[in-house]
Amino acid sequence: MNARPDTIYALSSGTPPAAIGIIRVSGPLAAGALAALAGRVPQPRRASYARLRHPKSGDLLDHALILFFPGPRTATGEDLCELHVHGGRSVVAAVLEALSTVPGLRAAEAGEFTRRAFENGRIDLTEAEGIADLLTAETESQRRSALAMAGGALSREIRGWQEQLLAIAAQVEAEIDFSDEGDVGAESAERWRPALAELERDVARALKRPSAERLRDGIRVVIAGPPNAGKSTLMNALAGRDVAITSPLAGTTRDSIEAPVSLGGYPFILIDTAGLRESQDMIEAIGVERAEAHLEAADVILWLGKPDDRPSGPRIIRISAKSDIAPFEPGADLAVSALGGEGLDRLLALLIEISAGMLPAEGEVAINRRHREAFSHAAESLKNAAHESDLLLVAEELRQVRLHFDRVTGQSGVEDMLDALFGRFCIGK
Numbered sequence: 001m002n003a004r005p006d007t008i009y010a011l012s013s014g015t016p017p018a019a020i021g022i023i024r025v026s027g028p029l030a031a032g033a034l035a036a037l038a039g040r041v042p043q044p045r046r047a048s049y050a051r052l053r054h055p056k057s058g059d060l061l062d063h064a065l066i067l068f069f070p071g072p073r074t075a076t077g078e079d080l081c082e083l084h085v086h087g088g089r090s091v092v093a094a095v096l097e098a099l100s101t102v103p104g105l106r107a108a109e110a111g112e113f114t115r116r117a118f119e120n121g122r123i124d125l126t127e128a129e130g131i132a133d134l135l136t137a138e139t140e141s142q143r144r145s146a147l148a149m150a151g152g153a154l155s156r157e158i159r160g161w162q163e164q165l166l167a168i169a170a171q172v173e174a175e176i177d178f179s180d181e182g183d184v185g186a187e188s189a190e191r192w193r194p195a196l197a198e199l200e201r202d203v204a205r206a207l208k209r210p211s212a213e214r215l216r217d218g219i220r221v222v223i224a225g226p227p228n229a230g231k232s233t234l235m236n237a238l239a240g241r242d243v244a245i246t247s248p249l250a251g252t253t254r255d256s257i258e259a260p261v262s263l264g265g266y267p268f269i270l271i272d273t274a275g276l277r278e279s280q281d282m283i284e285a286i287g288v289e290r291a292e293a294h295l296e297a298a299d300v301i302l303w304l305g306k307p308d309d310r311p312s313g314p315r316i317i318r319i320s321a322k323s324d325i326a327p328f329e330p331g332a333d334l335a336v337s338a339l340g341g342e343g344l345d346r347l348l349a350l351l352i353e354i355s356a357g358m359l360p361a362e363g364e365v366a367i368n369r370r371h372r373e374a375f376s377h378a379a380e381s382l383k384n385a386a387h388e389s390d391l392l393l394v395a396e397e398l399r400q401v402r403l404h405f406d407r408v409t410g411q412s413g414v415e416d417m418l419d420a421l422f423g424r425f426c427i428g429k
């Protein structure tokens with residue numbers, strides 16, 4: 001970073017018009033910006049009323065609430081101020097324009113406030129990721145996991161591991177020094193091995209955590225079966241809206257249709273597919289191929305065919321469909337009438353029960369691909385260390401483990417991913 005960073009500003013609240021608009025200014029000139037527009041800098045961390053005037057023309061822009069937060073104990077780690085103005089389009093535009101005339105100020109880029117928080121050590125990388133996830137969270141389970149991550153749940157855990165690692169490494173180093181002096185007793189040696197094994201277990205357990213990608217994109221529920229089984233009707237019933245065309249004609253659905261839905265606070269992607277049959281129709285045949293590909297990638301399959309014909313897959317709910325007019329299929333898990341509503345509640349409950357195991361529990365964080373990669377490298381090095389007898393090599397493996405942990409929290413080797421991460425944020429965050 002520069003010795004003296006730019007002072008940046010942006011509208012941090014939602015798109016106008018709105019009741020209020022909150023404009024944030026961060027950087028060494030934040031107080032100066034307040035002085036330029038409000039004529040004074042208020043007492044730290046106290047909201048106060050001010051008339052905002054254009055610094056050049058002196059025109060009255062708005063009546064506002066202003067706040068000043070002196071760094072470094074602020075959201076960005078810098079001097080920070082907020083202008084709570086009326087959220088009309090032209091009010092916000094006028095105040096932003098006025099700020100642009102203050103020398104040394106410039107408009108913030110997407111995610112730049114959060115990036116400064118990271119660069120100034122206010123948050124680590126996992127917390128920044130948690131904030132990014134929180135901004136896009138649409139379901140309860142996404143919000144809970146993102147909140148835990150943003151609140152530092154994963155950082156705290158890694159900090160704990162780093163401490164254990166440090167203690168182990170110190171003992172290994174001490175043994176290396178002793179063995180140089182040639183007086184190490186074999187039985188006093190290697191007391192650190194159990195601690196190493198424990199750390200290895202902890203990291204292995206973390207690797208089994210639910211995937212953040214699945215949490216973000218939803219659990220893939222594929223509705224499949226022969227033509228006219230009632231798949232699209234069930235899709236519409238579960239989605240609560242008319243997503244797919246239904247009709248008495250077999251072969252109505254020819255392409256797959258996806259609908260993201262939130263059920264019981266969990267994110268799902270419902271996928272309706274073409275009825276599985278040998279078809280002479282080329283387009284329908286392609287649809288059937290797609291259906292089979294979806295079945296391969298499904299997290300859960302809702303099977304509406306004969307229970308014995310079911311495809312192989314991890315989790316299958318065999319549904320005896322059209323229970324209002326059709327007899328129960330022996331071997332099915334439950335009877336459902338998508339039109340009449342019978343069995344829909346039980347199906348929903350079953351889906352949610354299955355999903356609960358795939359998504360993070362209360363207070364637990366899901367880990368993303370980046371975390372997973374670093375953790376599996378760390379696990380690999382921990383394993384190598386555990387099987388190594390040469391203490392110098394053990395020490396080297398432990399050093400590698402530390403670097404992998406550092407990568408997760410952003411202490412090292414992450415420059416390449418920072419732009420990608422902070423680019424996910426909107427301007428003003």
Ligand SMILES: Nc1nc2c(ncn2[C@@H]2O[C@H](COP(=O)(O)OP(=O)(O)OP(=O)(O)O)[C@@H](O)[C@H]2O)c(=O)[nH]1
Pocket residue numbers: 226227228229230231232233234245246247248249250251252253254273274275276321322323324325336337338339340
């Ligand atoms: N009585 C009754 N009819 C149903 C039910 N579900 C679907 N149907 C009817 O069955 C017919 C076929 O339903 P679809 O939902 O189009 O079946 P599909 O499996 O998507 O059919 P394809 O896309 O052609 O493979 C339609 O006429 C629906 O109204 C149900 O629960 N009860």
Ligand SMILES: [K+]
Pocket residue numbers: 227228246247248249250251252253
């Ligand atoms: K049909």
Ligand SMILES: [Mg+2]
Pocket residue numbers: 231232233244245246252253272273275
């Ligand atoms: Mg259909």
